[in-house]
Amino acid sequence: MVRDILAVVWKEIRELFFAPGNSIRGRILIFIAIAGIILPLQQGQLWLHSSLAVQLIVMEPVFLVLNVIADAFAGERERHTLETLLASRLSDRSILFGKLLTAIIYGWAISLALLVVGLIVVNVAHSTGTFMFYSGEVLVACLLLSLLMVTFMAALGILISLKAASVRQAQQTLSISFLVIFFALIYGTQALPKDWINNIINFAGNIGVYGVILVIAVALVVVDAILIGVTASRFQRDRLILS
Numbered sequence: 001m002v003r004d005i006l007a008v009v010w011k012e013i014r015e016l017f018f019a020p021g022n023s024i025r026g027r028i029l030i031f032i033a034i035a036g037i038i039l040p041l042q043q044g045q046l047w048l049h050s051s052l053a054v055q056l057i058v059m060e061p062v063f064l065v066l067n068v069i070a071d072a073f074a075g076e077r078e079r080h081t082l083e084t085l086l087a088s089r090l091s092d093r094s095i096l097f098g099k100l101l102t103a104i105i106y107g108w109a110i111s112l113a114l115l116v117v118g119l120i121v122v123n124v125a126h127s128t129g130t131f132m133f134y135s136g137e138v139l140v141a142c143l144l145l146s147l148l149m150v151t152f153m154a155a156l157g158i159l160i161s162l163k164a165a166s167v168r169q170a171q172q173t174l175s176i177s178f179l180v181i182f183f184a185l186i187y188g189t190q191a192l193p194k195d196w197i198n199n200i201i202n203f204a205g206n207i208g209v210y211g212v213i214l215v216i217a218v219a220l221v222v223v224d225a226i227l228i229g230v231t232a233s234r235f236q237r238d239r240l241i242l243s
Contacts, residue, residue, distance in 0.1 A: 008098020036117035069157025070170035107150030155227035
C-alpha cells in the first residue's frame with residue numbers, strides 16, 4: 001500500500017509542477033518573495049522572534065494548498081481522468097491518502113522554505129557577526145502548527161473536492177468554508193463572557209508559550225483526525241465513478 005501511495009504522490013507532483021500552462025511555481029515564488037524576503041528584510045532580527053513570522057509561515061501555505069487540493073478530484077472529474085484513475089489497480093486508500101499526502105508535503109515544504117529563506121535573509125542583510133536563529137517558540141510553532149494546518153486544509157479540501165462538479169466550485173466552497181470557520185473563531189472568542197476570557201488568559205500565562213502551542217496542536221490533531229476519518233468514510237469508488 002505504501003508503494004501505491006507513493007506512486008499517487010509522484011503522479012500528483014508531476015501534474016502539479018510540470019503540467020503545461022501551470023502557473024503554480026510563479027505563485028510560490030511570489031509568496032516566498034513576500035514572506036521570505038521582503039518582510040524579513042524590513043523586520044530584521046525581530047523576524048526571528050516575532051508572532052508575525054509564525055502567522056505568515058503557518059497561514060500562507062494554507063492558502064496555496066487551498067487551490068491545489070480543490071483540484072484533487074474535481075479536477076480529475078473536469079479533465080475526464082477520474083474514471084481512469086478509479087479503474088486502476090490502486091486501492092481506495094492509496095488514491096485518497098496519496099492525494100492527501102501530496103497536498104501536505106506541498107504545503108509544509110513551502111513553510112520550511114519560508115523558514116529557511118527568512119533565516120538566510122536576516123543573517124545576510126542584518127549580520128551581527130554571529131549566526132542568528134529563530135527563538136525556540138517561533139521555530140516549534142512554525143514547524144508543528146504549519147504541518148497541522150496544511151493537513152486540516154488538505155483533508156477539508158479533499159472532502160469538498162469529492163462532491164464538487166468543478167474545480168472552481170470546489171475552490172469557492174473551500175474558501176467560504178475556511179472563512180466561516182476563521183471568523184467564527186474570532187467572533188466566537190470575542191463573544192465569550194469576560195470571566196471566561198480572563199480565565200483563558202490566566203491559563204495561557206500559567207502554561208507558558210510552549211504550553212499554548214501544545215494545546216493548539218492537540219486541538220488541531222483532533223480536528224485533523226476527525227476530518228480525515230470522515231473523508232475516508234465518504235470516499236466510495238463506485239459512487240465517484242457513477243457521479
